[in-house]
Structure formats: C-alpha cells, structure tokens
Amino acid sequence: MHLAELLGLSVEEVKVSQEVSLARGRVDALIEARGFRFLVEFKGSGSSGSVAGALEQLQRFAGEADKRAIPLVVVPYMGEAGKRLCEERGTAWLDLSGNARIEKNGLHVRVEGRPNRFKRPGRPQSAFAPKSSRIARWLLMHPGQAFTQRELSLATGIAEGFTSKIVAKLEAEELLVRDEHGRVAVRDPAVMLEAWREDYDFDKHHIIRGHIAARSGDALVRELAGALSQAEVGYAATGLAGAWLLTRFAGFRLTTVYVEDLPRYGLLDKLGFREEPRGGNVWLALPKDEGVFHGVQEVDGVRCAHPVQVYVDLKGHPERADEAAEHLLGEHLKWGADG
Numbered sequence: 001m002h003l004a005e006l007l008g009l010s011v012e013e014v015k016v017s018q019e020v021s022l023a024r025g026r027v028d029a030l031i032e033a034r035g036f037r038f039l040v041e042f043k044g045s046g047s048s049g050s051v052a053g054a055l056e057q058l059q060r061f062a063g064e065a066d067k068r069a070i071p072l073v074v075v076p077y078m079g080e081a082g083k084r085l086c087e088e089r090g091t092a093w094l095d096l097s098g099n100a101r102i103e104k105n106g107l108h109v110r111v112e113g114r115p116n117r118f119k120r121p122g123r124p125q126s127a128f129a130p131k132s133s134r135i136a137r138w139l140l141m142h143p144g145q146a147f148t149q150r151e152l153s154l155a156t157g158i159a160e161g162f163t164s165k166i167v168a169k170l171e172a173e174e175l176l177v178r179d180e181h182g183r184v185a186v187r188d189p190a191v192m193l194e195a196w197r198e199d200y201d202f203d204k205h206h207i208i209r210g211h212i213a214a215r216s217g218d219a220l221v222r223e224l225a226g227a228l229s230q231a232e233v234g235y236a237a238t239g240l241a242g243a244w245l246l247t248r249f250a251g252f253r254l255t256t257v258y259v260e261d262l263p264r265y266g267l268l269d270k271l272g273f274r275e276e277p278r279g280g281n282v283w284l285a286l287p288k289d290e291g292v293f294h295g296v297q298e299v300d301g302v303r304c305a306h307p308v309q310v311y312v313d314l315k316g317h318p319e320r321a322d323e324a325a326e327h328l329l330g331e332h333l334k335w336g337a338d339g
Contacts, residue, residue, distance in 0.1 A: 006100055006109050007033055025060050031072075036107060038072045038092075046075035046095060048195035049174035051082035052188055055089050070104050077116040081198040085191070127169035128199040130289035134158055135166045136196050139176075139186045140308045141295050143335050146183035156291065189335040193308060202316025206286040208262065211276045217241060217252040220281065223271065224257055225302045231267050234260035236296045236303050239283070239317045242310035243324040245299040247331050250320045256283040256313070258292050258305065307332040 004014045013033060020030040022039075029040040039061050041054040051073060058071035071091050075082065078095040086093045092102040098114040128136060134156035139147070147155070153163040167184055170176045175192045176184045186192050214220035221241040228235040237245055239256035262284065273282065287293075295306030305313070307328055314325040 002094060002096060002098065002100075003031060003033065003038070006094070006102075006111065009033055022061065025057075027058075027061070035068065036105065037069045039069050040072045040074055043073065043075045045173065046078045046082045047173040047175075048079070048081040048085065048191045048198065049170075049187065051075065051078070051085050051093075052191040053174040055085060055091055058091060059089075068105060070102065070107070072102070076118040079198055081194040084194070125169075126199050127166050127173065127175075128196045130204060130287075131158065131291065132162075132166045132169075133196060134289070134291035134294065135163065135170070136175075136192060137291060137294055137306070137308060139184075140189055140193055140196075141306060143186055143189040146179050146181075146185040148181075148183050152184075156294070189333075193311065193333065197312045197315055200312045200315055202285075202313055204288045205258075206288075208275065208284045208286075209277050209280045210268075210273050210282050210284070211280040212271050212273050212282050214281070217255055217281075218244065221245070221255045221257070221302060224255060224282070227267060227271055228257070228259065228263065231263060233263055233267075234293065236293055236305040238285075238292075238305040238310050238313045240314070240319060240321060240324060242304050243314060243321075243328050245302055245304045246307055246310065247324070247327050249324055249327040252319055252324075253281050254283065254317065254319060255281060256285060256317065258285050258287050260290070260293070262286055 004011050015032040017030045018028065020027050027039045028042045031038040031040055039058060041057050043050040043054050054073045058073070061069065061071060073086060073091060073093040075095050077097045078093055078099060092104055094100040094102065097117040098111060100109050100111050102109040126132065135152055135158065138152060138156050149163050149167055150160060153160045167176065173195065175187055175195060177187045178184055212220060214223060217240070221237055225235065225237070236258045238258055239254065240252035241255045241257070243249065244252055292305060292309055296303050297306065311325055311328050311333060314321045
C-alpha cells in the first residue's frame with residue numbers, strides 16, 4: 001500500500017475500510033494509520049475535473065468532529081493543475097505513481113518528481129486538441145449557459161458526430177454537467193480553463209519569430225495591427241500584447257499576433273521585419289486551427305483574441321507572462337453569475 005510506504009509502516013499497521021458511511025455522507029475509503037484517519041476519495045484520473053469532483057465530495061466532511069480526519073484525494077497520477085487545486089483547498093493528495101503531499105495535523109509528507117506509471121503508449125486524443133478545443137472555448141465564452149450538441153456543432157463549425165465525441169470526453173473528465181433537457185454546460189469554468197491550459201502547447205502553431213524596431217510593445221502591436229489591416233490580413237493580438245490590451249498590466253517587449261495568412265515578405269520588409277529565432281520581439285502565429293479567432297474583439301482599435309484564448313496562450317510566453325495571466329483572470333475571467 002502506497003500510504004503505508006510513505007508513512008514508513010507495514011501493511012499490517014494500516015487498517016482500510018471501503019465505502020464507509022459517515023454522518024455527512026459516504027467516502028470511498030476510511031484509512032486508519034499511526035493515529036491518523038484518512039477520508040479517501042479515489043478517482044480514475046488526475047485530470048482537473050476529476051480532482052475537482054473529489055474535492056467537492058470531500059468538502060462535505062469539513063468540520064468533522066474528529067480532528068484527526070484528513071481528507072485525501074487518490075489518483076493514478078496527479079497533474080500540475082490537480083496539485084494546484086488541492087493546494088488551494090488545503091487538501092492532501094497521493095498518487096499511485098508514488099507522489100504525495102500530505103501536510104496536516106502534524107503530518108508532513110512530500111514526494112514529487114516520480115514519473116507517471118500509468119502513461120499509455122502514444123498520445124491519446126485530447127478534448128483540448130487544436131480543433132477539439134473549439135468546444136471548450138465556446139463554453140468558456142458562455143459560462144452559465146447550456147447548449148444542445150447540435151447548438152455546439154453549429155456555433156463552432158464542428159460536425160455533430162465529432163462534437164458528440166468531444167462532449168463525451170469532457171464529461172468523462174467531469175468538466176460538464178447536463179440539465180434536465182440533456183443540454184450541457186461547464187461544471188466549473190475555472191477548472192475547465194486550467195485543464196485546457198495544462199494540456200495546451202502554443203508551439204503547435206506555426207510561428208515565425210523575428211524583430212521589428214519599435215520604441216515600445218504598445219507601439220509595435222499598433223504598427224503591426226495597422227499594417228495587417230491595410231493589407232487585409234485577418235489578425236488578433238494574443239499573449240502579452242493581448243493581456244496588455246485587455247488589462248493594461250505591465251509593459252511588454254514581445255508582441256504576438258495570430259494571422260489568418262502569413263503576410264507577404266513585401267509587407268514584412270516594409271515593417272523592417274527580420275527573422276530572428278531567438279531574442280526577437282515579434283511572433284507571427286499561423287494557428288493550427290482557426291478557432292483561435294472565435295470571440296475576437298476590438299480593443300482601442302486593435303483586434304484582440306478572446307480573454308480565454310489570451311490566457312491559455314500566455315503559458316507559452318516569457319517575460320511577466322504568469323503575472324499577466326493572473327491579472328487577466330482577476331479582471332476578465334472571474335466567472336461571475338453574469339458571465
């Protein structure tokens with residue numbers, strides 16, 4: 001037993017009772033070891049949705065009379081987003097790959113860095129793959145609203161059959177709920193956003209990195225926007241530039257712009273653009289899927305990607321990208337009742 005190993009005990013010193021009914025509900029298991037009681041919720045996946053579901057179930061036992069009781073989430077392998085969720089809730093976790101973080105009631109166990117023992121060969125198709133993510137993006141753009149699968153298909157331009165498969169994946173990860181009419185909505189927008197961000201890889205887009213002389217990031221994004229508009233090239237600012245347009249938080253050097261078509265070199269020459277794989281201040285990104293343009297809005301005369309897209313894109317950016325992401329969350333992605 002993994003918990004016994006972490007506590008330096010023999011299996012005989014650990015008592016396990018499965019599916020135990022308590023005053024406030026039922027837990028998957030009650031484990032007693034070295035004077036501690038662990039209220040355990042097992043999940044078959046360490047995805048954000050599954051972990052959030054376990055935390056929601058364990059929250060019912062907050063304030064149990066027995067102060068020794070330690071809520072514990074157990075999964076095959078805990079991802080970074082799941083770790084953050086547990087840390088935010090102050091809940092212990094353990095995975096069957098040998099990692100754990102249990103810091104409560106005088107017990108301090110922290111083991112990280114062990115590889116995923118349950119990783120299957122090949123990369124499974126994700127609900128957040130470039131085209132598939134149109135569904136998550138649309139739902140996050142409309143939190144609190146429920147949609148039929150046909151409505152999602154029409155809104156995102158994805159065939160109904162493929163939409164059904166993506167919805168099924170999101171349901172399996174406990175990221176969606178259904179109403180009495182069978183329509184689906186996001187269970188917890190913040191959890192879905194983090195699940196998408198954890199899976200996201202900005203480098204999947206075709207990116208041309210280069211440099212354009214400019215006095216500031218703000219001046220550069222406006223110069224690019226004007227040139228692209230004049231050349232009738234569809235675009236949307238994202239990353240640090242998008243976060244700046246939306247929040248005015250922190251100056252930036254790197255300007256990232258999605259383009260529907262790569263600009264002709266005549267236009268780039270006119271801008272003084274020179275390719276520079278490292279150390280440049282411009283990323284022109286030809287997206288892997290055109291869904292990145294869904295929800296584009298004009299901000300101070302510049303077309304900007306939707307805040308949810310800007311937020312996930314910041315994961316692949318340097319400078320103060322993490323701070324910019326947190327600020328964007330606070331100003332545009334609070335997930336209030338009005339969306």
